[in-house]
Each structure stands twice: as structure tokens, then as C-alpha cells.
Amino acid sequence: MRDDRFCQSNCPFTRAIGTIGNKWEPMIINVIGTRTMRFGQLDAIVPHISRKVLTGQLKELEEVGLLERLAYKEIPPKVDYKLSEKGLAFLPILEAINEWNIKYEVAVMPEETDLG
Amino acid sequence: MRDDRFCQSNCPFTRAIGTIGNKWEPMIINVIGTRTMRFGQLDAIVPHISRKVLTGQLKELEEVGLLERLAYKEIPPKVDYKLSEKGLAFLPILEAINEWNIKYEVAVMPEETDLG
DNA sequence: AATTGTAGTTACCTGTTAGTAACCAGAATA
DNA sequence: TATTCTGGTTACTAACAGGTAACTACAATT
Structure with missing residues (x-):
């Protein structure tokens, strides 16, 4: 998923896109947020x-x-996932993307409104 | 490149990731920035x-x-590309990603410093 | 003895993305 | 007449991402 050519660039922005420039990583980071979550969740x-x-x-x-991955030595296995400081620092960016989209997204369906 | 399942979600964040959650679109938007650029550039x-x-x-x-794409009726062809208002509004997010990466990226090479 | 629960892993197969190189229009220039 | 210039398009191929379903370990429970 990561793009090595991008990650080896001497431009920090390009390197950033090389790692988080895909759909899954932002989605996962956003879902975890400030919580601690297990694999199954x-x-x-x-x-x-x-x-x-x-x-x-x-x-x-x-x-x-x-x-950060924390695996307990139990059976059945239990593994906790939580964002690192770096991951937490990325959350405001995802929130900004969310707000940006809400503001500028063109309506897919021309929604009827009951609200006058 | 766009992920239709994501774009059809009822979550605006998921829809946003469905469109800009890839490497090429952020790269292109960032390169254009506030400029007007031609295809060849x-x-x-x-x-x-x-x-x-x-x-x-x-x-x-x-x-x-x-x-926004502006094609002049000339030969040889000339086409100008520039960001829309929505595109321009996305630039600060890309800048935030850049700064976030600079701040948190783990050094790939353990850089020697001459600066004490 | 068989089943449940968790966090994965693996093999196999399909679908999507990307690279390369050749090709196009049609006016201007050499 | 041949070449150049620009913004693409197309065919072919290689590489990669992703889906599915079956499988693992091992303790505790039924």
C-alpha cells in the first residue's frame, strides 16, 4: 500500500503522501480516534x-x-490498538477533511427538504 | 482511482476519503497550488x-x-488547469499534512549534525 | 470429545492500477 | 515536404491490491 518511490523523495510532503496517501490508513485512524480498540472491533x-x-x-x-499495538499473553488472544502521539496529531487533519467535504461536496441526490 | 463504495457511504468523511484518499490527487492539487498550469508542466x-x-x-x-480546465481553441493545443474554490480550500489541509510530517516523521537516516 | 472465542495467516483467484511506447490532429516553421 | 509543437488516446502488458474461505493455536466451557 505504501509507495516506496514517494517515501524516498526528498520532499517531506511527497513522503507524507507516500505513507498516508491511501484510503485505508485515514479510515482506520479516524475510526480509532482517541479510543483503544481491539482487532475484532x-x-x-x-x-x-x-x-x-x-x-x-x-x-x-x-x-x-x-x-501502538499491545498484545496480551492470553488465550484466546487479545490485542489492543491505540494511536500514538503522531497518530493523535493526525486526527485534526482528518477532522478538517471532514468539514471541508461537508462544506464543498456537491449533493449527489438533490435532496428534498421537509424543513422549508 | 475513486472508490465508489466509499463515495456512496452516508458518512461524509468516508465519502471524502473515497475521492481524495489516494496519492495522485493530493500530489496534483499540491503541485498546482494557487498557480495556473498547463498539461505539459x-x-x-x-x-x-x-x-x-x-x-x-x-x-x-x-x-x-x-x-477547472480551460481549453483554448488553438493549434498546437493549449489547456490551462487551476484549482476551483473547493480545490483552493483543500490547500491548507495539504499544508497541515506537510507540517505534521515534518514534525513527526522518524528520521530515515540518523542525520549527523554539524550544528552542535 | 466437541465447541467456542480471538487474532491472525495462507492459498488461490480476480480486478484494478500503472508503465511503456506508438499514434493522432493540424497549423506553423524550416 | 518534413519536422515541431501540445494535449491527449490507445493497445498491450506487468504489477499490485483485494476478496473469499479455510486454517491455526490453545485454554475454557459444554
Whole structure:
């Protein structure tokens, strides 16, 4: 998922896009937010994601230092995921994207309004 | 490039990621910035992009209303691209990503410093 | 002895994205 | 007459992403 050519650029912006410039990582970061979540929860909540892709993305997020993984030595296994400081610092950006979209998105359906 | 499942979500954030959640569109938007640019310039400046991908992405950006395309009826052809209001409003987000990355990116090379 | 629960992993197969190189129009220039 | 210039398009191919379903470990429960 990560683009190595981008990540090896000498431009920090290009490198940033090389790591978070895809759909899954922002989605996962946004879903976790300030919470601590387990694998099964993420699998259930992140829209449209499959187990396989989820594990891969979680690994990448951990490698890049956005995510902390805490595995308890229990059976059945239990693993907690939470954002690192870097990951938390990314949340306001995702919130800005959300607001930007709400403000500028062209209406897909010309919604009828009951509200006058 | 756009993810239709995401774009049909009833969550605005998910829809936003469905359109700009990829590497090419942020890169192109960032390169254009507040300037007006021609196809050939973009082809030369956007890192690693091929003509084919560039045309495709420019079309998508136009469809989503981030980009304005102005084709002059000349030969040889001349086409200007510039960001729409929506596109311009996205620039601060890209700048925030840049700053976030500069602040939190783990050094790839353990840089020696001459600066004490 | 069989089932449940969790967090993955694996194999197999399909679909999408990307790269490359050749090609186009049609006026202006050499 | 051949070449140049620009903004694409097209065909072919390689690489990658993603979906599905089956499988693992091992303790606790039924």
C-alpha cells in the first residue's frame, strides 16, 4: 500500500503522501480516534475492510509509528490498538477533511427538504 | 482511482476519503497550488506520474469539482488547469499534512549534525 | 470429545492500477 | 515536404491490491 518511490523523495510532503496517501490508513485512524480498540472491533467497524487487508494496514500503521499495538499473553488472544502521539496529531487533519467535504461536496441526490 | 463504495457511504468523511484518499490527487492539487498550469508542466513536475495516469486524474479532479480546465481553441493545443474554490480550500489541509510530517516523521537516516 | 472465542495467516483467484511506447490532429516553421 | 509543437488516446502488458474461505493455536466451557 505504501509507495516506496514517494517515501524516498526528498520532499517531506511527497513522503507524507507516500505513507498516508491511501484510503485505508485515514479510515482506520479516524475510526480509532482517541479510543483503544481491539482487532475484532476494527474488523466490524471499519467500512468495507476485510480481515486480510486490516491486518496489513495495522502493521503498516505500526511501522510508520502512527499506531501502538499491545498484545496480551492470553488465550484466546487479545490485542489492543491505540494511536500514538503522531497518530493523535493526525486526527485534526482528518477532522478538517471532514468539514471541508461537508462544506464543498456537491449533493449527489438533490435532496428534498421537509424543513422549508 | 475513486472508490465508489466509499463515495456512496452516508458518512461524509468516508465519502471524502473515497475521492481524495489516494496519492495522485493530493500530489496534483499540491503541485498546482494557487498557480495556473498547463498539461505539459504538470507532466514534468508531478513526481513519478505518467501521461496516462495524469490525464485520468485530471479528469477525476475536474469531475469532483476540485479543478477547472480551460481549453483554448488553438493549434498546437493549449489547456490551462487551476484549482476551483473547493480545490483552493483543500490547500491548507495539504499544508497541515506537510507540517505534521515534518514534525513527526522518524528520521530515515540518523542525520549527523554539524550544528552542535 | 466437541465447541467456542480471538487474532491472525495462507492459498488461490480476480480486478484494478500503472508503465511503456506508438499514434493522432493540424497549423506553423524550416 | 518534413519536422515541431501540445494535449491527449490507445493497445498491450506487468504489477499490485483485494476478496473469499479455510486454517491455526490453545485454554475454557459444554
